[in-house]
Amino acid sequence: DAGITQSPRHKVTETGTPVTLRCHQTENHRYMYWYRQDPGHGLRLIHYSYGVKDTDKGEVSDGYSVSRSKTEDFLLTLESATSSQTSVYFCAISLKLPSMTASRSTDTQYFGPGTRLTVL
Amino acid sequence: RKEVEQDPGPFNVPEGATVAFNCTYSNSASQSFFWYRQDCRKEPKLLMSVYSSGNEDGRFTAQLNRASQYISLLIRDSKLSDSATYLCVVNIPRDDKIIFGKGTRLHILP
Numbered sequence: 583d584a585g586i587t588q589s590p591r592h593k594v595t596e597t598g599t600p601v602t603l604r605c606h607q608t609e610n611h612r613y614m615y616w617y618r619q620d621p622g623h624g625l626r627l628i629h630y631s632y633g634v635k636d637t638d639k640g641e642v643s644d645g646y647s648v649s650r651s652k653t654e655d656f657l658l659t660l661e662s663a664t665s666s667q668t669s670v671y672f673c674a675i676s677l678k679l680p681s682m683t684a685s686r687s688t689d690t691q692y693f694g695p696g697t698r699l700t701v702l
Numbered sequence: 703r704k705e706v707e708q709d710p711g712p713f714n715v716p717e718g719a720t721v722a723f724n725c726t727y728s729n730s731a732s733q734s735f736f737w738y739r740q741d742c743r744k745e746p747k748l749l750m751s752v753y754s755s756g757n758e759d760g761r762f763t764a765q766l767n768r769a770s771q772y773i774s775l776l777i778r779d780s781k782l783s784d785s786a787t788y789l790c791v792v793n794i795p796r797d798d799k800i801i802f803g804k805g806t807r808l809h810i811l812p
Contacts, residue, residue, distance in 0.1 A: 624789070624804035625746070672745055676800075690736065691791075691800065693745035 585609045586694035588673050594700045601660040603697050605673030607653075613676045614656040615691070616640075616648060618669040625672070631656055663701040671697045705729055705801045706792050712807040719780055723806045725790030726772045731797065735766055737775050738789040740805065746789055749775075777808075785810045 585608035595601050605614060616628040617640075627640030629648040637648050645667060649657045660667055673694040708725045715721045727735075735752035750757065752764040752773050763776040777784055790803035 622804070625802040627800075690748060690751070692748065696745050 588694040592698045603658045605656045611675040615674040616658045617672045668701045706803040708803040708806045714809045720778050722776045724774050727792045732792045734793040735773050736791040740787045780810050782810050
């Protein structure tokens with residue numbers, strides 16, 4: 583158990599409304615990730631963070647922003663939700679070694695329970 | 703060619719049988735490999751890492767073939783509880799990427 587929680591677990595919202603999903607971890611992991619999972623696409627990386635206030639884009643970042651003001655919380659915001667953002671969102675942490683050298687990266691990832699978001 | 707490819711299945715296998723999945727990867731810079739299991743409406747969970755020499759964990763055996771760029775997962779004496787989707791995961795540190803396959807669905811039949 584990597585001590586990861588996500589909130590809310592389920593949400594239904596309307597097109598055009600802002601939505602914020604929260605990922606909380608209790609074990610002081612440096613690296614955190616947001617993924618979405620859709621049928622036929624598998625898991626796709628939205629954004630990730632490698633420290634407080636250090637974030638970067640993943641492969642499907644358009645329409646999403648993130649913030650990390652504390653080690654334990656990584657927030658994902660949909661500024662104006664669209665129906666194409668209906669998905670299951672997973673937060674993850676990894677055990678990547680801070681040195682970031684290729685030969686030493688392990689990158690075993692552990693996932694939170696997920697948030698099911700429906701945009702009507 | 704996709705970076706990580708898996709047969710989506712479903713594989714329908716009688717209880718007690720042996721089943722094997724393959725996963726191919728295209729990037730020769732891939733360095734570490736994993737199998738994850740995902741139950742319906744749940745998060746993916748690490749099943750096992752895959753080592754060059756092959757490794758076993760109970761009824762599960764993972765193999766890596768770097769020359770042919772594929773990894774495999776063998777499940778012996780399958781149980782009903784093995785029914786899940788199995789995700790192949792490849793880590794490419796040079797590109798700072800982790801690639802998830804789309805998964806292979808397994809149904810164990812009583």
